[in-house]
Amino acid sequence: MKAIIKGYGFNNFPSAKKNSVHAPASKSSMQRACAAALVRKGESIIRNPGKSNDDIAGLNVIQTLGAEVENLEDGSLKIISDGIDPVSSVVNNGEAGLGIRMFTPIVALSKKEMLINGEGSLLTRPMDFFDEVMPQLGVQIASNEGKLPIKIQGPLQPKDITIDGSLSSQFLTGLLLAYAAKDAKNVTINVTNLKSKPYVDLTLSVMESFLLKVPENRNYEAFYFDETPDTESGDFVDYTVEGDWSGGAFLLVFGAIAGNIKVAGLDIASTQADKKILEALESCGAQLLIGEKEIEVASSGDGLKAFEFDATDCPDLFPPLAALAACCKGITKITGVHRLAHKESNRALTIQEELGKMNIKVVLNDNVMEIEGTTKIKAVTVHSHHDHRIAMMCALLALKADGETTIEVAEAINKSYPDFYRHLQELNASVNFK
Numbered sequence: 001m002k003a004i005i006k007g008y009g010f011n012n013f014p015s016a017k018k019n020s021v022h023a024p025a026s027k028s029s030m031q032r033a034c035a036a037a038l039v040r041k042g043e044s045i046i047r048n049p050g051k052s053n054d055d056i057a058g059l060n061v062i063q064t065l066g067a068e069v070e071n072l073e074d075g076s077l078k079i080i081s082d083g084i085d086p087v088s089s090v091v092n093n094g095e096a097g098l099g100i101r102m103f104t105p106i107v108a109l110s111k112k113e114m115l116i117n118g119e120g121s122l123l124t125r126p127m128d129f130f131d132e133v134m135p136q137l138g139v140q141i142a143s144n145e146g147k148l149p150i151k152i153q154g155p156l157q158p159k160d161i162t163i164d165g166s167l168s169s170q171f172l173t174g175l176l177l178a179y180a181a182k183d184a185k186n187v188t189i190n191v192t193n194l195k196s197k198p199y200v201d202l203t204l205s206v207m208e209s210f211l212l213k214v215p216e217n218r219n220y221e222a223f224y225f226d227e228t229p230d231t232e233s234g235d236f237v238d239y240t241v242e243g244d245w246s247g248g249a250f251l252l253v254f255g256a257i258a259g260n261i262k263v264a265g266l267d268i269a270s271t272q273a274d275k276k277i278l279e280a281l282e283s284c285g286a287q288l289l290i291g292e293k294e295i296e297v298a299s300s301g302d303g304l305k306a307f308e309f310d311a312t313d314c315p316d317l318f319p320p321l322a323a324l325a326a327c328c329k330g331i332t333k334i335t336g337v338h339r340l341a342h343k344e345s346n347r348a349l350t351i352q353e354e355l356g357k358m359n360i361k362v363v364l365n366d367n368v369m370e371i372e373g374t375t376k377i378k379a380v381t382v383h384s385h386h387d388h389r390i391a392m393m394c395a396l397l398a399l400k401a402d403g404e405t406t407i408e409v410a411e412a413i414n415k416s417y418p419d420f421y422r423h424l425q426e427l428n429a430s431v432n433f434k
């Protein structure tokens with residue numbers, strides 16, 4: 001699918017007829033909720049469930065692993081689980097990186113031989129972590145040379161272990177949930193060089209909400225499950241999926257570069273990593289008004305200015321930050337490029353390539369991305385590289401281009417934010433499809 005977006009030049013975007021939009025549900029919160037509802041025994045209600053492809057994949061996985069999912073009239077979901085009891089020996093995680101890394105240790109709780117697979121970009125993303133770690137926990141594993149598909153046979157036994165957290169926090173998220181499910185006692189997961197730390201806070205917070213045993217976080221270097229047995233009372237759990245700061249970041253950047261808008265549904269008290277977008281918006285001079293229910297964002301009176309930002313622990317912010325930086329005067333420097341190599345695309349390169357087509361200069365200086373702002377954004381044909389965040393980045397800049405921009409493989413957005421183009425249309429953008 002191609003999305004064709006009308007550009008209005010650098011400063012002429014028409015003010016919105018409806019200037020308020022609601023952020024989507026967070027796939028990080030939703031997928032964790034699915035996993036937590038599966039590993040606890042009992043009934044859980046998930047409110048505000050996400051409907052992205054990654055969320056749908058998560059729901060399919062938990063049903064494969066034995067959970068019952070019921071759609072309630074008010075749009076929420078009821079999950080009934082009696083623990084891991086696979087109904088099939090094949091688990092398909094779709095394209096969800098979090099899904100595969102979080103669910104693999106959970107699948108390994110079963111003693112059945114299971115085949116774990118995925119689709120699209122997930123087939124080329126590294127999974128060799130499991131080759132190294134699973135045998136230490138008593139799980140037999142055969143991967144496809146460190147990639148999918150993976151064959152495993154558990155049951156996983158929690159043990160003291162040391163893992164490398166430098167590639168991704170998602171493996172740790174999976175182990176934490178699996179250890180809690182197995183009622184780990186007096187056991188420590190040690191982690192070296194952990195990146196994306198706030199995502200681990202989100203994992204711990206979801207575990208707490210689902211009444212799972214929560215380990216003590218010792219400065220993100222060790223997670224200690226104490227001696228006390230799991231006290232889960234079997235109480236009913238009622239969880240509301242958080243609004244998504246990662247998708248919401250694109251909306252907030254829209255407000256800063258294309259008009260004054262209000263974004264609802266983002267919780268300022270969330271542990272989500274991408275809440276840090278607010279710091280970048282402040283640094284570049286955007287006007288922010290943070291209310292209890294909505295965040296209002298507008299450009300600065302004298303134009304936005306270049307900024308410096310460390311995105312090492314919030315790598316998903318690179319694409320919206322790149323869009324913001326392209327509209328700021330001067331050269332913006334964003335640290336954390338090394339974190340981007342193994343996302344849905346090799347994201348530093350795809351940002352550089354697609355922005356280059358739009359006349360925006362991006363220099364990759366080892367771990368730092370330098371983006372030179374311009375008022376002359378070119379309307380061209382760009383490509384999402386099957387990466388949802390690249391499609392959304394290009395769509396924002398298309399609004400400021402000097403004509404009509406075409407985004408190829410525009411449907412990539414469905415991975416995290418299926419309503420994205422509709423939300424842009426509600427904010428007065430002209431988006432058509434071919």
Ligand SMILES: O=C(O)C1=C[C@@H](OP(=O)(O)O)[C@@H](O)[C@H](O)C1
Nearest residue numbers: 028098167168169170196199316
């Ligand atoms: O746990 C999560 O929900 C995620 C963690 C991050 O991955 P890394 O830990 O690999 O950086 C992030 O990029 C991804 O989109 C979602």
Ligand SMILES: C=C(OP(=O)(O)O)C(=O)O
Nearest residue numbers: 095096097098316343344
């Ligand atoms: C990298 C991402 O997700 P995941 O790793 O879960 O596929 C993302 O959403 O940008």
